Amino acid sequence: MEALIDCIHCYLKQAISCMEMVNIPDEEKRKVLYELMDFIKTLDPEASPAYNSSLVLLKTYEIIKSEDPYYYAKKQSNALALELYEDVKKRVFNTDDPLYNALKAAVAGNVIDLGIKRDFDVKSELSHAFEFGFSIDDYLLLKNKIQDGKDIVIAGDNAGEIVFDKILVEVLNQMGKNVYYIVKTKPILNDSTLEDAKEVGMDKIANVVDTGVGILGIPKDKVSSQVKQLILSADIIISKGQANFESIDEFEEIQGNVFYLLKIKCEFLAKKLGFKLGDLVLINGENVRKRKLA
Known part of the structure; x- marks a missing residue:
């Protein structure tokens, strides 16, 4: 997926989020943003939003001298999700269709997105996902493909969210499937x-x-040969979140x-593919392609 002109303000918004995580003063933020504006001019407009975002983020990390601005926030997200884990797992497994409800729990976890929106209500999102799907x-x-397949790849997204993905993996394990989970x-x-992954027991x-890299998404020409081959050979790939959507x-x-x-969080992506902002989406890649051509 190629970047849109509207992606530029998101690059800067993510950079501001990074700086707020490590308490950079406002005056310093302005200097960093001005430097980033010049850097953004050098980006390839035909690259994916996820890849260009990664370059801007890594440039931000370099300027503010922080290798992981979200380190403590990720710990907090994992801890919050783990507090909910047993109740959500019980709810999933005590249904007629644990697989379907595990997918709902997994997509609800996608609300934990500290790059753009730092206030989120996981409990509310879980309730909405279970009720409305x-x-x-x-x-x-997907269910038919899983029944016929053996090797399943889950392309993970955020910390915290990984806890709800864990429930999905447990359902797939119970179905006798071999699951690979991809992290950065x-x-x-x-x-x-x-x-x-180790912290939450994945x-x-x-x-x-x-x-093999520390960039958003799973760009085909950037990830390790192992990951590339894993995706090409798997029976099913479940791709979590927008950056993976933009690159896989x-x-x-x-x-x-x-x-x-x-969860559709980008209004421009929504318009491009006929989604609505806030939609919870489970869609096959071929059907995405049809929407792009429509």
């Missing part, structure tokens, strides 16, 4: 790393694999095996 729902197609190698925004129930579409040859699971 998906606005766009390719669940039956180095910190970027509040994305999950191997440290987060490494005990899934094959945790890191991307580069794997054009396997879009029929990809299912995007996310």
Whole structure:
């Protein structure tokens, strides 16, 4: 997915969020933003929003001399989600269709997005997801593919959110599936790393694999050969969040095996693909392609 002109203000908004995480004074923030504005001029407009965002974020980290501005916020997100974990797991498994409800819990966790919105209500989001489900729902197609498949890749997104993904993995394990869970190698925004996976116990129930890089999403020409091959060979890929949505579409040859699971937080993406802001979406890659062509 190519970046839009409207993405530029989000790059700067994320940079401000990073600086607020480490209490940079307002006067210093202005200097950093002015420097970033010049840097943004050098970005490739045909690159994905996730990739360009990553470059701006890494430039911000360099200027403010912080390798992981979200370190403590990620810890707090994991702790908050873990407090809810047992109740949510019980609710999922005490239903007629644990897989469907685990997907709802997983998408509800996508509300934990400290890059753009730092105030969120996970309990409210969970209640909404369980009650109303998906606005766009390719669940039956996914369910059939899971029943026929063996190896499932989950492209993870944020810290905190990873706890609700863990419930989805547990359901898939119970179904006899072999699950790989992808995290980032180095910190970027509040994305999950191997440290987060170990902190919440994901490494005990899934094959945790890191991307080889510390950038948003899973760009085909940037991630490790192991991750690239894993995605190309998996029976099903469940892609969490917007950055993965913006980059996994580069794997054009396997879009029929990809299912995007996310909350629509970008009004411009919503308009482009016929979604509504705030929609909870479970959509197959081929159906995304049809929307792009419509």
